[in-house]
Amino acid sequence: MNIERLRKIIKYSQDNRTEISTEVKKFCAYADIEPESNMLNILQIVRELFQKKGFLFLEMPIADDEIGALCYKGEGLGYVIINSSLPRVNANFALTHEIYHVFFQSDEFASKVEFADDHYYEHDDEYAANLFAGMLLMPETDFVRMFKKFFQESDSNLKPTICKLMAYYCVPYMAALIRCCELELIEKKAVTETIMNVSKDEISNELDNLWLDSMIMSPSLIDEYPLLEKVVIKLGNDYVDEQLINRRTLDKIISNMHALREKTRGGH
Known part of the structure; x- marks a missing residue:
């Protein structure tokens, strides 16, 4: 972070604070909380809200410690993954940042919040989400x-x-x-x-x-991957029973999930 970058951020905030403030109020109304109230546990508030919006939320340690969060929404179920290998304060901010994408972006999108010595503020297209997170967490x-x-x-x-x-x-x-x-x-x-x-x-x-x-x-290193696998196995078994997929396909999906998890796993 340098002075010029900081000035650009502040200029953006001054120009867009009214619009983002309105979106903060909209989210608070949706969550049934006061706009000026302190977010003592933002995770507890948003997990169910994400589900209602069609997003699966998970905390997992990711090996790349420059990634704070991953968010994707296509035609089906979306997901938000918070990197629990990061300091708790960064993970908390990343989660709140993703609220903006889930609630105020188009139907299909992908985002990645990067945390390399706070360089996530250097992505122009993320200014709005960062401003939203700051206003929500620090009324x-x-x-x-x-x-x-x-x-x-x-x-x-x-x-x-x-x-x-x-x-x-x-x-x-x-x-x-x-x-x-x-x-x-x-x-x-x-x-x-x-x-x-x-x-x-x-x-x-x-x-x-x-x-x-x-x-x-310090990182929390919370790993909710086992919960994700449990959901996939349950749904997969239902699909097998309904003959929508076969057992071999389900086993292959679980195997691929294991392989991907080991490749991206952080916090060792």
Whole structure:
């Protein structure tokens, strides 16, 4: 991330915040939650909503740690896969990012959220989804209040303030910093390369020093593949009974799933 890229993101946010804010409200109405409420467990909220939209949601460790999420929707069932090999804050943001694609994109699409040192913000076509995720996870009124509180507690020191915000809202460091810039809570001259480019180890150490939960920087490694296989086997057996497929075809499908899983498996 560099200053010019950050300026482009903030410009996009300023130009599109009204439209994206409307979509946040639409999603909250659909989910029957208050638009300004904190998302304490976004996963619990969206899993059933994704199913209603025709999407299967899974958490699995993926070997490629630059991929935060995969999302696809064709003519049939869609899927959203969150990479549980990533830090919890990144996985949380990736999930919320995918809400935008599921609810506000066309019928057929594919997306891949990449997380290489927060470089996922460098994909122009993902700006809307990132803005949506930031607004949903960090509602404006509450975020402004908590920023002022943490900034005062931190003696106007920006880095610990950002770390407190990311721990409080369970979002990546850069997502919290960008939200501060979007809401004009910090002066432009305060956003230096040092503030923007903070390593994972630096963030973890800062969280430890602040007695905050540094485990948000660790992966959950949740693997729901066995649940997926269980669903496929059940449906497959039903299709075999109905003579829609034969047993050999079902066995081949399961074998291919195993092979693909081993090839992509992360978190070893």
